[in-house]
Amino acid sequence: MGLEMVNVHKTYVTRGLRKDILRGASAFFARGERVGILGRNGSGKSTLVRLLGGIEAPTKGLIKRNMTISWPIGMAAGFQHTLSGADNARFIARIYGRPIQETVDFVEDFAELGEYMRMPMMTYSSGMRSRLALAVSLAIDFDCYLVDEALAVGDTRFGRAFAERIERSGLILVSHSPALVRKLCTRAAVLDQGQITFYDDIDEALATYHAL
């Protein structure tokens, strides 16, 4: 059980310009494991996240998904900003086949949005957006959470609740923030030159990342 990438390539062609973002990346993420993948800006982090999340198909290679994995949770992608947080929660509960009222109640309780829950998302601050996105995804109960970029959780009541909740599920965190990886993950890898390299312990991965 888990998610496996086998020799994955991803190439984009824009205006005749060929860009090889991933060049034979392989990895295995077991169910329940919390893995951090560190990458510099432009190393292909968002591409990797989209492939892991099944939003885009690899140009070459294979991705085997044997557990439920969330959509990429970062800056509230996957939400409709003209609708309220509650409406978005309902929509997502519907497409993932979850009980609707239960989902909304959970989100209401977890995201601490108060009356903003019934306001259009475009009125939210970025912190509120990210709390909503995390709360909705936690309500769906995936085997593994796919998290993109730095999380605006911090050492708040919400941040601690999130860190505690994520201990019970799997996590793939693709980030440029070593501190966040150290806080949330049990294993780490570095994305560089279109390939993913795993290290025996987190310190080694962080040292490699700093040396890049």
Add this chain to the structure above:
Amino acid sequence: MSLQGEAALILRGARMQSRVIGALIIREMHSRFGRHYMGYVWLYFEPLLLGICIGLIHAWRDRPAAFGAFEFHAVGYILFFVFRGILNRATMAINMNKPLLYHRSVTLPDVFYARHIIEFLSCTGVMLAMLFGLFAANGSLPESPLKMALAMIMMALFSQGLAFLASAVTAAVEGSERVVHAVTYLLLPVSGLFFLVEWLPDWLAQMALWVPTVHLFELLRDGQFGSRFRAEYDLGYIWGWIMITHLIGLAALRITRARIGLE
């Protein structure tokens, strides 16, 4: 995989897809009209009002027509509205729904199916209201409601195929959405809304029958007036158009899906 396993897999997929389309319909209604009931009323009244206006203009202009000119144009316009409503909205469909594609169970065609179901159901409701109104006003009943319903369904399917194509083109070529809007207006005179093939001279009738929507209007009026004129349509010809537009349109959407960036 065993046949049974495969059937279970297809069933699961179908259930997921209908869940997604259902959710998209509700979301589309909310984002189009907000949570105000007036919005839903407008969905209904827009085609009805336009249909009545077009009907009245023609009733006043061609009073001596053999059919009730109002009935002819008002009912016909509702069928045209199926086409117009689906095609005009297609150009914005991808951009407006891009964020939803982050959920991998949501596919591009699902987004279109949801909108087209809304469009079709509201036009069908308007059609029923119009027919009921006509019955109440002068006691006229359509000869074959079944043929009228078939015309509505086939118009929706044909428009759906075109919508796939139009949205793929607008995603690839910037500014082309204006052309789509212009084309739906330019097609108005040749669509078959304003004439019966029977009224045309032979050479023009031959040309008119190349236009797929002309067949659909003939089918609609065959259901509406039946024995009062000689309808000319070929259902196979329309099914052919539906099939070809779906085939090319869905392929184009697939290419579009791979090309559009989700940032």
